[in-house]
Amino acid sequence: MDIIKRIFNYSKRHRGKALFAIFCLILNIGINLTTPRISKIIVDDVIKGGMRDLLLPLLLILFAAGLVKSIIIYLRGLYFEKFSQDTLYELRNDMYSHLQGLPYSYYDKNRVGELMSRMTGDLEGIRNFLAIGISTLLENGIYLIGTTATLLILNFKLGIATMAVTPFIAYLAYRFNKVVRPIFTDIREQHAVLNTAAQENITGVRVVKAFAREEYEIEKFERENYKNKQKNIVASRAWAKYFPLMDFLSSICLVVVIWYGGSLVARGQATVGDIVAFNAYLWMLIMPMRLLGWMINLTAQATTSGQRVFEVLDTGSSIKEKDNPYIPDQYRGEVVFSHVNFSYRKQAVLKDIDFVAPAGSTIAIMGETGSGKTSLINLIGRFYDTCSGQVMVDGINVRNWSLRDLRSQIGIIMQETFLFSDTIEGNIQFGNPDASKEEIIRAAQIADAHDFIMEMPQGYDTIIGERGMGLSGGQKQRIAIARAIVKNPKILIMDDCTSAVDMETEYEIQKALKTVMDNRTTFIIAHRVSSVKNADTILFLEEGRIVERGDHDSLMAQRGRYYEMVRQQYKDLDSPEFKGQVI
Amino acid sequence: MLRQRAIDDEKLEQPFNMDQFRRLLAYLKPYKKSVIITVLLMFIAAFAGLSGPKLLQVAIDDYMEAGHLVALAIIGILYLVLNLINLLCTRYRVYTMSLVGQKVLYKIRQDMFDHIQKLSFNYYDSRPAGKILVRIINDVNSLGDLLTNGIINVLTDVATLIFVVFFMFSLDVKLALIVMTTMPLMAIVVLGLKNVMRRRWQKVRVKSSSMNAYLHETLAGMKVTQAYTREPETGEIYQELSGEIRSTWLDAVKMNILMGPSIEIIAAIASFLVYFFGIDIVGDVGVLVAFGAYIWRFWQPLSNLANFYNSVLTAMASTERIFELLDTPADIFDHTDAKELPQIQGEVVFENLSFYYEPEKPVLKDINIRVAPGETIALVGPTGAGKSTIVNLISRFYEPVEGRILVDGHDINTVTMDSLRKQMGVMMQDSFIFSGTIMDNIRYGRLNATDEEVMEAARIVHADGFIREMEKGYYTEVNERGSRLSQGQRQLISFARTLLADPRILILDEATSSIDTKTEILVQKGLEQLLKGRTSFVIAHRLSTIRNASRIMVIDDGRIIESGSHDELLELKGAYYKLYRAQYQFLQAV
Known part of the structure; x- marks a missing residue:
């Protein structure tokens, strides 16, 4: 209930539209409840009573009522829609801009598909509730009360008799809803399974074909496909069981009106007009019953959806700017780590990291997978916060910086290349919206x-698909590098960004990069010794700690881990031709 | 500035195509009897359902005031019986048709899946996986409603319209004719509105699909956006898209909302006519009431018919995509007289092999190689030289344009693909990991392998160590694409998988990706084990693999320009020497 309240709170600003719509709704019901009574007068007084001169005025009233009703129905529908669309528009935009403010750690935890479903399916659940749910709930509630009262006033005995069946309809509707809900969940889940089965087969087609496993895959898919079929059939079986039965029960109401009503007419305890009016009221009585289950479902859905939506909105960003953030006049690019500790999901990732990267220097970071290299560089742009110790850029703790200014000075080329569905030019320009064509080509x-x-x-106008479809890994990486270069940052961070290009290309890139690395502080994460050899400082990480530091020569002299690695990597070159020249 | 690109260029609608519709209907053929019975039953049901107002009329006019309680009871019972018939027919119909519909969907989906198994890499190369997936899942789903309900509904709706007219005329011909004058008006309004509605909703669908595409992409790339502080721009684009959704939605929904009032007005006119003229013409209350009821029963089937038309148009787009997939010919298939390839030793011969997609751009030119069983061939050369094409031809993933490949003297075109590929192991740069346990992933190499055999294979390729370190060892669940595993670990698992299959011929596209040194050592050791005693073709980047190969072939521009052992080639001081020298210099120079 709290969630529903919160949804209402959210739509507060558009309450005017909702209230107007509700006003129309009540008016509409009022007209609907009155017109059968006019029909009754026509039957009893005009036809049976012979007051013919009343006919035309009454018919005109009916016609006018129909006309007014049409306008009211239209306005009612339109304003409920406007109300829901306006609310939804705000909710959607708020969610998006909130998501934009959430830190990396949030995206590590939550899969895109999951966030997508919150921003599409769950918002749709809320929309349904706002646009259709509220009006249906109100409408049927009022109908139920209004029709019951009218029928009882019109003819008490017949009213009671007619309504006798309706609770059963309500019960069936409720039962149906209860039975069918888990089935639908089941179908949705099976659908996801089927989807995965097909998707893995398609993306893994090379493995499937290489092992000639087509038959096996077909069997696997067939199993899920079959289950999918069966589950759908179960759902329609439930439908077949309940809905025709509800229709049948509804028809009993009419039988009661005909037979019992007829006997009342015969005894003079009711008029034919009553029968006509009852006939007209019947649907207003049956509808709310039939819709009961559906309405419960809609509300329940809105509650769950609301919960999931607000969960996103309530996630606070752990990374917040200070009230008066530091905005420098000039950037230098000096980076200092001072006794930095960093834990992630209760695991210590970085321990007592302490180093100085003077402006313009090149720092290489080496270490095994999981030794904390990527975490370290992510602290510079404050994509995560340290647990203790300080990361300082240009002598100022990154926590005091304006995030936008800080990040605008950092160019990161990430390990996993992500490109947008845009032209190549657009993708490179993403690094710097003001870049000219020449600058883009240069980069x-x-x-x-x-x-x-x-x-x-x-x-450059070639459009590349989501995740850079159609390009090889090496090509994607090179576009990502260009994107970072065009930004012209003071601090350039390259996180293993040439892993997918072959050695010759890497060589070319590095030669060229050298020219742009001047006056920039550069961080390089790499596995190949060749990439890090010329760095001013090489930091060797092991389990989150800097275990060796220094330049290539001094580390070689240490004969430690770095030395071992170099030997390992160069042993292939140990051919008689070049013996002795290496290292 | 990031522009918004329409990712989804699939057509949402197609003009009605009778041939394809017929082809779709052909899927219903096995269920002809059920369908015909259902249609008949629905006619009965429609008649039974529509008899209510008529019975009410008889009751009011003939028996109520006269006090014929018995007659009223009979009418009541008759009405109940008719409704019972309606109930049973509807129940039968819902059940039967959903059964038929689901069976058809199952069949279409399975046909598609079976068919894509036959397609060669050419097909997969030319389109992203998502597009194929959409066809198998979403397009088939969108036919569901059409097949389950749509076709039957149309027939029922037509029947309903006919019966409504029939009942009206049976009540009173003159009055029926008067009421009929408003019906064309209703038809025009309903059909016209539906048409506008369809177009506007289509616009909503297009807009929301591009908003979702944008949303999906920017969420997936959020880290990049944040790193480049592009949040304001992307936020703005999103807001714009979001606003477009709101306005197109309101445009479209307005038409829906208009439907009710329009019918209301026409019904009001009709009611007015019924009462105004009816009193003079018939004067019976029951007839007037019944007419009123039938007027209301006229528009629903009309609206359904319009809906059906709309859903057929949407379904045609899906149908076209489905049949297009099913009609894609498998370009590589077993020849009718293909034999099983017997157990091989592993000799591979390339005879005058040429390959190209377009004649002007040859990929491979006149390749002649003879590889003895057990040899390791390293293929080196610049990117795009044709190395991958050579290895893909051996497993018949593509077919040579000229020349042939012999395995142990059998032309691979004359043997079944199954028997050929079962004796080959192919490992690609990106080791694909299925979702499931590590155990399952390795076992994919030989489905009937025992747990012990799986572990043994892992041990041999040095994958055992890291697997046992994982929280549930071999039973650790890995997700799609193996995102929990590092590149090197994925490679080791794929080695174990291939070893388990125990192929005679091994094809390996070595990853260029740098792996951390520790894993790299394991990968090299694993590789050594794997290569032992098998004929292998390796697209090599690691110098150790190249040097240890029995023969190195340097490919450039689609030709083998040098061939020989490491030492021989260095001696030659040709292309290989240069390549080697360059790599060496690179290691030195940077």
Whole structure:
């Protein structure tokens, strides 16, 4: 109930529209409840009573009522829709801008599909409730009370008799809803399973074919496909069981009106007009009963949906700007880590990280998968917050910086390349909206991407799909590099960003990057010794700790882990031709 | 500035195509009897359902005031019986048709899935996985309602219209004719509104699909957006899209809302006519009441018919995509007289092999190789030189344009693909991991392998260690694409999978991706084990693999330009020497 209240609270600003719609709704019901009585007068007084001159005025009243009703129905529907769309529009935008403010840790935890379903399916659940649910609930509630009262006033005995069956209809509707809900959940789940089965088969087609497992895959899919069929059949069986029965019970109401009503007419305890009016009222009585289950369901759905939507909106961002954030006049690019500890999901990831990266220097970070390299560089742009210790950029703790200013000075090339469905030019320009065409081309040249881009049918205007469909891993990485270069940041961070390009290309890229690395502080995460050899400082991480530091020569002299790794990587080159030249 | 791109360019509607519709109906053929019975039953049900007002009329006019309680009881019972018939017919219909509909959907879906298993990589190369998936799942679903209810509903609705007219005329011909004058008006309004509605809702669908695409993409790329502080711009685009949804929605829903009032007005006119003229013409209360009821029963089937038309148009788009997929010919298939390939030793011969997609751009030119059983061939050369094409031809993932490939003397075109591929192991750059346990993933190599055999395979390729370190060991669930595993770990699992299959010929596209040194050592050791005693083709990047190969072939521009052992090729001081030298310099120079 709290959730429903909160949904209402959210729509407060558009309450005027809702109230107007409700006003129309009540008017509409009022007309509906009156017109059968006019029909009764026509039957009893005009036809049976012979007061013919009343006919035309009465018919005109009926016609006018119909006309007014039409307008009211239209306004009612329109304003409920406007009310719900306005509320939804705000809710949707609020959710989106809230999501934009949530930190990396949130996106680590929540899958995109899950967030999508909250922003589409759950919002739809709320929309249904606002646009249809409220009006149906009110309408049927009022009808139920209004019709019951009218029928009892019109003819008490007949009223009681007619209504005798209706609770059973309500019960059936309620039962149906209860029975069918788990079935629908079941169907949805099975549908997801089926979806996954097909998807894995398609994305894994190379493995399937390589192992000649087509038959096995067909059997696997057939099993899920069959289950999907069966579950759908179960649902329609429930439908077949309840709905025709409800129709049948409704028809009993009419039988009561005909037979019992008829006997009352015969005894003079009712008029034919009563019968006509009852006939007209019947649907207003039966409808609310039939819709009972549906309305319960709609409300329940809105509650669950609301819960999931508000869960997103209530997630506070752990990374907040100070009230008066630091906005510098000039950026230098110096980065200092001072006794930084960082834990993630209760696991210590970085321990006592302490180093100084002077402006313009190059820092290489090495270490095994999971040793904390990516976490370390993510602290610089304050994508996560430290647990203790300080990360300082240009001598100011990143917590005191304006986030936007801080990040505008950092260019990150991430390990996992993400490109948008846009032209190549648009993707590179994402790094700097003000970049000119020349700057974009220059950046692409540095990233060794210009040539392959020019080979594409539409060059820089080629649209690349979601996640850069149609490009090889190496090509995607090179576009991502160009995107970072065009930003022209003071601090450049490269997180293993040339893993998918071959050695020769990597060599080209690095040669070119050298020219742009001047006056920038550069962080390089890499596994190949060749990529890190020329760094001013190499930090060797192991289980979150810096275990070795220094430049290439001093680390080689230490004969520690770095030395071992270099030997391991270079042993292949240990051919008689070049012996002794290496290292 | 990030622009918004329409990702979904699938057509939402197609003009009605009789051939395809007929083809779709053909799926109903096995259930012809059920369908015909259902249609007949629905005629009966429609008649029974519509008899209510008529009976009410008889009751009011003939028996009520006369006090014929027996007659009233009979009418009541008759009405109940008719409704019981209605109930049974409807129940039968809902059940039968959903059964038929679901069976048809099942069949179409299975046909599609079976068919795509036959398609070669050419098909998969040319379109993203998502588009294929949408056809199998969503497009088939969208036919569901049409097949389950749509077709039967149309027939029922037509029957209802006919019966309504029939009952009206049976009540009073003159009055029926007067009322009929408003019916064309109703038909025009309903059909006209539906048409506008359809177009406007289509616009809503287009808008919301592009909003969802944008949403999906920006959520997936949120880290990038934040890193580049582009939140304000993306937020603005989203808000714009969101606003468009609101306005197109309101435009469309207005038409829906208009439907009720329009019918209300026409019904009011009709009622007015019924009472105004009816009193003079018939004067019986019951007839007037019954007419009033029938007027209301006229528009629902009309509206349904319009809906049906709309859903047929939508379904035609899906139908077209479904049949397009089913009609895609499998370009690589077993020849009719294909034999089983017997147990092989692993000799591979390429004879005058050429391959191209377009004749002007040859990919491979006149390749001749003979590889003895047990040899390891390293293929080196620049990206795009044709290395991958060579290895893909061996497993017949593609077919050569000219020349042939012999395995142990059998032309691979003359043997069944199943028997060929079962004796080959192919490992791609990106090791695909299925969702399931690690155990299941390795067992994919040989489905009847015992747990012990699986673990043994993992041990041999040095994958055992890290697997046992995971929380549930071999029974750890890994998700799709193996996102919980590092690249190197995925590779090790894929080694174990291949080892379990125990192929005679091994094809390996070595990943260029850098793996951390510890895993790299394991991968190399695993690889050594895997290569032992098998004929193998390796697209090699690791120098160790290249140097240990029995033969190195340098491919450039679709030709083998050098071939020989590491030492021989260095001696030659040709392309290989240059390549090697360059890599070496690169390691030195940077």
